Amino acid sequence: MDSFTRDGLVFDVRDGGPADGEPVVLLHGFPQDAASFTAVADRLHGTGLRTLAADQRGYSPGARPSGRAAYRLRELTADVLALLDAAELGSAHVVGHDWGGIVGWALAAWHPERVRTLTALSVPHPAAMARAFVTSDQALRSWYMGLFQLPVLPERLLLAGDGAALRRVLLTSGLSPELSEHYVRRMQEPGALSTALAWYRALPLDARDPVGTVRVPTLHLWSTRDFALGRTATEQTRRFVDAPYRLEVLEGLPHFIPELAPDRVAELVTEHVRAHG
Incomplete structure (x- = not known):
């Protein structure tokens, strides 16, 4: 399958690997798209796993509704359920990075019957x-989340000068010039950056709908040079998982784990899937 629909929205999907392999859903973060998992997916296919990597709500050109309410976490998780339904899958292993990891945490907590295992890259449990x-210093690390609540200004700052500021952030975070340019170009598509930022702008709407305890086998990867996410939340995450839980710390690696460490990510995901599949 190369796409699926939900409520009139069309989501682009990269479906790869053996059709009868254990299914693994790959959920990207900000400001990425499914390309962030290309190298990981290629390696997972080599171990016999099938992958489904969607350009999520706000990132697929055919799925950019207006208004922050359209980007509440309940909507984002419902999109993944629609992907599973379209692929005729009762459940799948879920791997999410950054915002995709938050979706993964919520999906595992709210719909454990649809999640065989969870792998959260970078992000801790929301609680x-x-x-x-x-x-801790997490509020200081997350200063940009406050900035992103403002209308218009973040778009102007990030895309000024043909996306120079966004490009600089991505390059200094260790991404290749090719991938950095790809993500900048995607965010320059009409409405794309505003709908990607709507994920942040919807956060106040999610405050009364907490993500509860996760009761599926969970693998959590965190990197020590992550500029946005600190050690305190990472180490407290195990308190919110009532199932087999493993924390793997990647020393010296920045935030963009799927692109920068695809071999290690694929190795750990494969091991996690085989142990709990």
Whole structure:
């Protein structure tokens, strides 16, 4: 399958690997798209796993509804359920990075019957993140989330000068010039950056709909040079998982784990899937 629909929205999908392989859903973060998992997916295919990597809501050109309410976490998780339904899958292994990891945490907590295992890259459980805001330097690390609540200004700042600021952030975070340019060009598509930022702008709407305890086998990867996510929330995450849980710390690696460490990610995901499939 190369696409699926939900409520009139059309989502682009990269479906690869053996059709009868254990299914793994790959969920990207900001400001990426399914290309962030290309190298990981290629390696997973080599181990006999099938992957489904979607350009999520706001990123697929055919799925960019207006208004921040359209980007509440309940909508984002419902999109993944629609992907599973379209692929005729009762459940799948879920791997998410950055915002895709938040979707993964919520999906595993709210719909455990659809999630065989969870692998969260970089992001802690949302409840651990919330606690870390008042017990560590996490609020300082997350300063940009406040900026992104403002209308118009973040778009102008990030895309000024043909996307120079966004490009600089991506390059200094370790991404290749090719991938950095790809992500900048995607965010320059009509309406793309605003709908990607709508994920952040919808956060106040999610405050009364917390993500609860996760009860599926969970693998959590965190990298020590992550500029946005600190150690405190990472280490508190295990308190919100009532199932086999493993934390893997990647030393010296920046935030963009799928692109920068595809061999290690694929190795750990394959091991996790085989152990709990």
